[in-house]
Amino acid sequence: KNIQVVVISFGCQEGASHWVKQTGCQYDMLLDPSRKIYSAFGLGASLKKVLNFGNILIYSEYVANDMEFPRELPWIQDDMFQLGGNFVLDEHGRVLFSHRCQSPIDRPSVEDILSAQ
Incomplete structure (x- = not known):
């Protein structure tokens, strides 16, 4: 299929670059530090959904x-409670x-x- 994959992160440039290097990710990445894209797609943060027993067990x-x-960079504070998502958009958005x-x-x-x- 004729597709383009884009990873969107709410983190800072230094943290995103570090993550790309650590994971070997080869996709384009956009940064959304104000989380406007996250909000537009209805992606919230949740302590309950992240730190539940099932996730801790896994x-x-x-x-x-x-x-x-x-490995995270110790001087960068990320929001571990932010949930992500996967979306497919056509050429018209x-x-x-x-x-x-x-x-x-x-x-x-x-x-x-x-x-x-």
Whole structure:
């Protein structure tokens, strides 16, 4: 398909550059420090949805299995409670697919995203 993937972050340039390097992300990234795009797509922050027992259990399993996570820069304060989402827009800006994450690990399948028309 003829698509363009864009990652949008609410963080600062230094933190975003560090994350890109840590993860090997090869997509374009836009910064939205005022979270206007997040707000327009209905993406909020939630302590309850991030720090619930199920997420902590999954994170603990990742740690127990020696999975590596991107390391944060200690002098940058990020909002760990901000939830993300996945959206597909057409060339006119119409939303063809939307998924507002209910937790940090809640993501749609690649197949679901690519099937958006």
